[in-house]
Amino acid sequence: MKWGPQRISGDEIRFRLWAPDPDVVHLEFSDDTALEMSRHDAGWFEIDAAVPVGTCYRFRVDNELAVPDPASRQQSGGVHAWSVVTDPDAYRWTSADWRGRPWEEAVILELHVGALGGFAGVAQQLEHWRSLGITAIELMPIGDFGGARNWGYDGVLPYAVAESYGTPDELKALVDQAHGLGMMIMLDVVYNHFGPDGNYLGAYAASFFDETANTPWGGAVAVLRGPVRRYFIDNALMWLDEYRFDGLRFDAVHAIGNVEFLDEMAAEIRAKMPDRQIHLVLENEHNDPDRLLPGQYDAQWNDDFHNVMHVLLTGEAEAYYAGFADDPTTMLARCLSQGFIYQGEDAGNGPRGKPSAHLEATSFVSFLQNHDQIGNRAMGERLLHLTDPARLRAAVALLLLCPQIPMLFMGDETGSHSPFLFFTDFNDELADAVRNGRRQEFAHFKAFSDPETRESIPDPNHPDTFMASAPQPGPDAAQWLSFYADLIALRHQHIVPRLKDARGIDAAILGDKAVSARWKMADGSTLVIALNLGESAVTFPSPDGVILFALGEAGEPASFAAWILI
Template identity: 70%
Template structure:
C-alpha cells in the first residue's frame, strides 16, 4: 500500500523517512550512533530523506536544538513516547493462519479486554482457548497505541502506529492474533481517532494544522480530519492494523467527537476496497444515536448505550446523571430497544435541550451491539463497581440471559463469564500537575453523579 507517513524501506539497507512539518523550515533525521541527515523539503509541508537504515535502526526527528521528537507513525518505540523510534519489518512475522478470512458478522459474540490487566498480549493469548470453549467468537482489545507511562486505559495514546511497550512487542500482538485465528476467534481493536493524549504528543510543535482550532473535544484538541495529510494518517493507521496485524475489525471510539461524516464514509469505503475477500467488521461508538452509517458498504454496527442504560435503571434503580433519561417507564423503553435498536430516535431526553437520535427500527437487530457493562460503564463509576456488586445474583443472571438471547450482537466485559466482583477503575500513569488536571477533568465530566463530588473519589 502507498503511504506517506512512516519510513519506507527502499532496499539494500536503506529507507526513506518522511515527516509532515508545515510549521518548520528545517528538519533533521537523527540515527542513533550514526550521522544525521538534513531532510529535503517537499510540497505541502512534507520533508523527506533517504538514509542507511535497517530493521532495528533507532531514529528520531530533530526540529530544533532543544527539541527532538519520535516519528508520529513509529511502529515501535524504545524509551517510551519521548524516546527513539525503531525501524521494524512489517512483513517479518511468520503467520501460521494465512488462509483465515474471518467470520460473518452474525456469528459475533464479543468479550472486551484490557490487554495490560490481562498480562499483556501474551496473557491475552493464554486466555483464548477458554474464551473459544465458552462460545465467545471475538476478542476486542481496548486501545493498544503507545501512551505516556506504562499504565493507561489506552485512550490517552499519542503514537497510534506503535504498540504500547508495556503490553508487548508488535510480534507478540501478531502472535496473539495468529493464535486466535487458529482457534476460530476474531480479534477486534478499539482505535481512537478523535484526540491525542495530554503527554507525548508533539504534533502541535511542527504541524499545528493537524488540529482544528475551531473545535474541541472533552479530552483535548480536535483533529482536523478534513485536511488530507491528517486524513491519510488515520486511514493508513486503520489499514495497518487490518493488513499488517490481520486484525478482523475496528471499533472507532467516540466518532461524534470527530465531526466529519465524509471522513468516516471515505475511511470505511477505502478499507473495504483495499481488503477484499475477508470478513472485515467496522464498529462505531456514537453518542448521537445516528444510524446513517450503519449499512454494509460502510459500518457493520454501533455500540448501543441505550440497552445498557435502561437495563441499569431497571436493575439498580439508579436515576442520576445520564440514567435520568431512562427512568420514566423503563420497561417500555427496554421493549423499544429490543424491537427497534435505539430508544431515543429523535426525542429530547429529560434534562437535555437537544433531540437525540434518528429512527432505527428499519435496521436489522445485528446493527446494534448490546452490553450490560463495558470499560466505560464500570470504570466511569467513581468506585469502579461491576454490576455484579450492585444487584442480586438472580437479577444478574436474568439480565445476562436477556443479553445473550436477544437478536442484537452481545458484548461482555472481561471477568463477566466468571461472575467477577472485582472493581475496574479508571487509571493512568500521569503524575503531579497532569494527574491533578485529569482528576479534575473527570470530576467535571461526571458531575451529574453524586459520588464524584466526594474528595476521595
C-alpha cells in the first residue's frame, strides 16, 4: 500500500495510514465530521471519502490522539495541525519537455530556501546565478518542520513542503522556472531520522523505528520493514516525479546503516525514470565506493576535500579536523588523484573507507564551504574570516578547475561576510534544551571553554539568529563575482567537454602545503594543476601545454596554475 491520500476519481480520495499499534483510527475533517477507517492486513487503515481540494483532515488514534497525515502534501497551521488535500496534477508545466543535463556539466550552488525569502525569493535569483555559470541549485531540506525557521534537518513531515516557504505549486513554479533557464534543481532529503517537534509516528507505529539502533538524533528508522522502506522510496519518487526535481542529495546515509535499502532505492528510481537525467548524490561518512558504480549513485559529497583544504587554509586542528592535521599536504595530493583520503585507514575512531582511485573524478562533489561546515561553527564564520583572501582565491581556483564536481554555498559568489548560523524555532523546554545543548557542544573547544564565553554563542531560537544568516554581498562583491564567473566560464569551456570518464593519474608534493596533480581526460588530453598554499616558494611543473588559468607568480605563496596537455 502507498502512504498518503490517493485520488480515485473526481473528488473521491483514498486515505491511508500505517498504524500497526492502535485498534481504531478515525479520519477527521475540520467541519467536525469523523469517519471510522477500515483495518487491513499488516497494520494499514484505509477509507475512501469524497472531498474537494483544500479540505483539511487529520487522523485520530484510539479515540484519543489527533495526528497529521505523516505523508501529508501540505499543512495548515503547522506540523501539529491539519493536513490539506492537494491536487498534484493541477500545476501546468511550461517546461514539460525538460529532460535534464549531464552530470559532468554540474556546477552546484547549495542554498537555504528560508534565508533567501522562500520559493519566490529563490526564483528571483535564478537568472543571476545562471549568468554566473551555475548549472544546478541544491535546496536544503524543505520537508515541514516545527515552527517557521529551521535548517530542514529537523523535519517531521517529509512529504509536505514547509509552510513558511510557500505552497506545493509555488515550489513547482520554481522548478519550472529553473528548467526554463536551462538549470537543474536538486533537493536535499533526510531519510535517517525525524526532528523532535511534531513527530507522531512512534505513537501509533513504534515499529517504524529500530529499537536496537540509534543515530546522533534519536532512534534509527527501520528500513528493513516494508512500509517504512516504501515511505522513503515513495517520497524520493514523489520529489522526482510530481515536482520534477533533477536529483536528490541523501543526507547522512551512514546513519541509515542499510546498503540494501540504498541499492533498492537507486535501482527503483533508475527503472521508473529511464528517459530523464536524474542525479543521485550521497552524504556518507563510510567513504563507500561500492555505491558509486554505474547505474547506482552519481557521486558522494567529498568531506575529505573540504576538511583537508580547511586545515591547509586555516591551520585549525580541533574536532574532526584533527584527523586531517597530520601531513595535510600528502592528504590533499591523495584526495586530488584518488578521491577519498581515508580509504580504510584509522580516522581516529576506527577504519574508514575503501580504495577509490578507480572511480571517475565526477564521483566526488567537492566544496570549500557548505551549510554544515559554516553553520556547525559556533559563530557561523565563513572562510573569508578565517584565512587571507589571496589563499582563498587560490583554493577557489582549485575547486572550480579540478575535475571533481564543484559546489558553492550561497553567498560565496559575492564574497559574503554574513554568518550562516544554526537556527530553529522551538518553544518552551525544547527551546531551552536546544539552546543549552548547542552551547555545551562547544565546551571542549579552547575558544569556548569558559562558560561566560559560551553565552556569546547565538541562541538558535532567536529570530535575529535566522535573520543574520541571510547572505549579504560583501564589500568586494563585484570582484568576487567576476572571479567566480571567469573560472566557471573556463570550466565550461575547457574542463566540462573533457570530463566524462576523467580519472586521476597521480599527484606530487611540491613543498609544504603545495601540490600538483594530473588527470587523464575523456579526449586523451591531460589536465595539470599546481597549487601553493604555503609560506615558501616552490617550483611548479613546466606548463608545456595550453595555460587555462594562472594566479600569482608561479610557485609563490597563494599561487595556482592549470593547463591542458593535448
